[in-house]
Amino acid sequence: MRLRFTKMHGAGNDFVVIDATKQPLALTTEQMRLLGDRRFGVGCDQILVIEPSTDAGADFRYRIFNNTGDEVEHCGNGSRCFVRYVVDAGLTDKREIHVDTMNRRLLLTLQDDGRVTVNMGAPVFEHAALPFDAQGLTPRLENGFELWPVEGAELGVVSMGNPHAVQRVDDVETAPVLTQGPAIERHARFAKRVNAGFMQVLSRDRIALRVFERDAGETLACGTGACAAVVVGIRAGWLDRSVEVQTRGGLLRIEWAGGNAPVLMTGPAVKVFDGEITL
Numbered sequence: 001m002r003l004r005f006t007k008m009h010g011a012g013n014d015f016v017v018i019d020a021t022k023q024p025l026a027l028t029t030e031q032m033r034l035l036g037d038r039r040f041g042v043g044c045d046q047i048l049v050i051e052p053s054t055d056a057g058a059d060f061r062y063r064i065f066n067n068t069g070d071e072v073e074h075c076g077n078g079s080r081c082f083v084r085y086v087v088d089a090g091l092t093d094k095r096e097i098h099v100d101t102m103n104r105r106l107l108l109t110l111q112d113d114g115r116v117t118v119n120m121g122a123p124v125f126e127h128a129a130l131p132f133d134a135q136g137l138t139p140r141l142e143n144g145f146e147l148w149p150v151e152g153a154e155l156g157v158v159s160m161g162n163p164h165a166v167q168r169v170d171d172v173e174t175a176p177v178l179t180q181g182p183a184i185e186r187h188a189r190f191a192k193r194v195n196a197g198f199m200q201v202l203s204r205d206r207i208a209l210r211v212f213e214r215d216a217g218e219t220l221a222c223g224t225g226a227c228a229a230v231v232v233g234i235r236a237g238w239l240d241r242s243v244e245v246q247t248r249g250g251l252l253r254i255e256w257a258g259g260n261a262p263v264l265m266t267g268p269a270v271k272v273f274d275g276e277i278t279l
């Protein structure tokens with residue numbers, strides 16, 4: 001089978017984007033893994049499959065797979081690339097686009113400067129949403145927000161549609177992202193595993209962030225991880241409402257007014273090349 005794809009990235013978090021709007025596409029886990037493989041295939045952190053909407057209120061639907069072939073709920077940087085793709089491919093002439101993901105409807109806006117703003121929906125703190133098993137643990141309260149002792153860290157846990165556990169560190173460059181990250185990702189208290197964030201607070205409106213992602217390992221940026229970190233930082237009283245997030249791959253702007261307000265994420269979305277692969 002010959003498959004056309006587009007390679008894209010959002011702040012260095014990279015994607016293979018597949019247009020399945022005209023004909024349905026079902027790839028096996030092995031085919032997904034080959035697309036994700038940086039040596040034997042194309043190479044990416046996640047694979048995005050764009051499909052027609054199945055609901056009148058949405059313009060498109062899209063599915064996200066980690067490079068292991070596992071389907072996941074949400075991807076912040078991927079959602080920005082999705083918008084850039086559908087506009088550049090002429091699949092829509094709208095600049096405000098509604099898309100359905102596995103568990104959320106997102107509103108995305110292509111800005112005049114080429115960046116994309118995503119209304120990510122509200123964060124969910126109920127443990128069942130991740131899920132997170134806190135049984136037997138006593139949290140430390142920071143500004144009334146619970147930080148949970150797991151794996152030698154103090155974790156703020158939140159779902160942005162997908163699960164996140166965020167800790168504050170003194171220096172993100174020396175933080176144990178590659179050792180503690182995998183241990184948190186696979187910790188038994190997170191039954192569906194978790195994305196592990198390491199956040200250094202630089203000021204009340206600036207953080208540096210590294211994320212050890214579920215399945216994909218450390219990526220150069222994680223959009224939902226940036227939202228989760230800022231939300232945890234705001235709830236813990238460390239951050240103001242609008243925060244610049246420095247990742248290893250670029251800058252994201254995250255805004256959250258608290259409560260049930262949606263989290264807004266603004267950042268880049270870049271096409272790298274078009275390609276074709278035989279699977």
Ligand SMILES: N[C@@H](CCC[C@H](N)C(=O)O)C(=O)O
Nearest residue numbers: 075076077162214222223224
């Ligand atoms: N890179 C993404 C998140 C992709 C999914 C994640 N690895 C998970 O398993 O939940 C982002 O930009 O949000």
